[in-house]
Amino acid sequence: MHFFATSAEKSISFTIEHQCPQCGAPIIIGEETLFFVCDFCRVRSCIAQKGFARYYFSPSPDIPTNYDIIYLPYWRFKGIRYACCSSGVEHRFLDISALAMEEGPPQIPRSLGFRSQALSLRLVSNKTRGKFIRPVEFKTTLKTLDKPGRSLKKNVSPVFQEDIGETTSLIYSPFYIHKNRLFDGILNTPIQTILPGDMNMADQNLCRPERETVFVSGICPDCGWDLEGHFNSLVLVCKNCHTLWRTRGNKLGKVKYTSAKPKQPDDVMIPFWKIKADIPPISMKTYADLVCMGNLPKAIQPEWENQALCFWAPAFKLQPKVFLRLSTQLAISQPDPPLEKTLRKNIHLPITLPSGEAIQSIKIILASLVRPLKDHLPDLSKATVVPKEICLVFLPFEPRHHEYVNPDLNMAINKNILALSGNL
Incomplete structure (x- = not known):
């Protein structure tokens, strides 16, 4: 049995910096990657994420270490939205990001723009230094974006809608406050002067958003043979015992x-x-x-x-x-x-x-x-x-x-x- 690749490897997606769970070697993969073989130790690994993925942009290395990094949350959604109204089924592709805060200085960028395609991301862990602002719920943020609940036809609301094939993740972007000014932590440039009402922005609604990304060994649980699959395969195959497997929590389950x-x-x-x-x-x-x-x-x-x-x-x-x-x-x-x-x-x-x-x-x-x-x-x-x-x-x-x-x-x-x- 062989798998063939589509052009997904060439698609515009996020680049994620990981470490091999076996040897610790650095690996760079795309957001769609669910299965990889380490270039150094050749160990096969499956990636399983509890809930949605949580990433962050690394702050500029020029920021002094005594400054508190403030990570602001952005929801990112990618997928197909099907909307059903009396005239039939409509659909559109969505790839959007939006600031996941109800309040905040108006000069803060409301979306990530092209940064997610241009810069590498890292997984948030308990070792990530900084303060993380708690995000509002995804559904609350999505309602403010381009009126996503509306049909493609003007003045027509869908009776119901479904999102198929979607990817949802939370991305944190770094900022910091210095001399009463808010700075972009990536460009290391000032955005605005902090008003008195904003001075406590870094001390309210804080959270620790890390969730374990589980690496599961790409070995068949039944016979110990190497599993095979494409980089974005949800299901992996064992050629030896003709079984199919996918991650369920921190282990593999038979399909x-x-x-x-x-x-x-x-x-x-x-x-x-x-x-x-x-x-x-x-x-x-x-x-x-x-x-x-x-x-x-x-x-x-x-x-x-x-x-x-x-x-x-x-x-x-x-x-x-x-x-x-x-x-x-x-x-x-x-x-x-x-x-x-x-x-x-x-x-x-x-x-x-x-x-x-x-x-x-x-x-x-x-x-x-x-x-x-x-x-x-x-x-x-x-x-x-x-x-x-x-x-x-x-x-x-x-x-x-x-x-x-x-x-x-x-x-x-x-x-x-x-x-x-x-x-x-």
């Missing part, structure tokens, strides 16, 4: 999977999440229910009344239109190929979208399917997806010049779109 048998040795195995779920108050349990609510041009067959409905979602990040197209196409076709629990030597696409976000996408998939949508929106807005069964399924696609094709499903994935989706 349930099946695979359709490839027809050719050069078929590319593409991963999808197959989900059975209840969606109260919507009654959507059988394929007949989907055909009826979607007004599909099909005559309902008696056996469909007993055929359990499965939702499908790509287990990798994709451009929104393609993600919805593939998901709805698979929901309509309900593929049921013979499956095996064996990983063959074919190339496999890395798994980069977690199962939880695939579950989260079900309401958006339904909104793309049901007709007329406006009649079902009230129930969809109140619906709760309760997963009953979820499994990772690899389906074979023939590699052609511009796309990967599965003739049985009449489905194609453009190679360029797949590569560009690495920037999401």
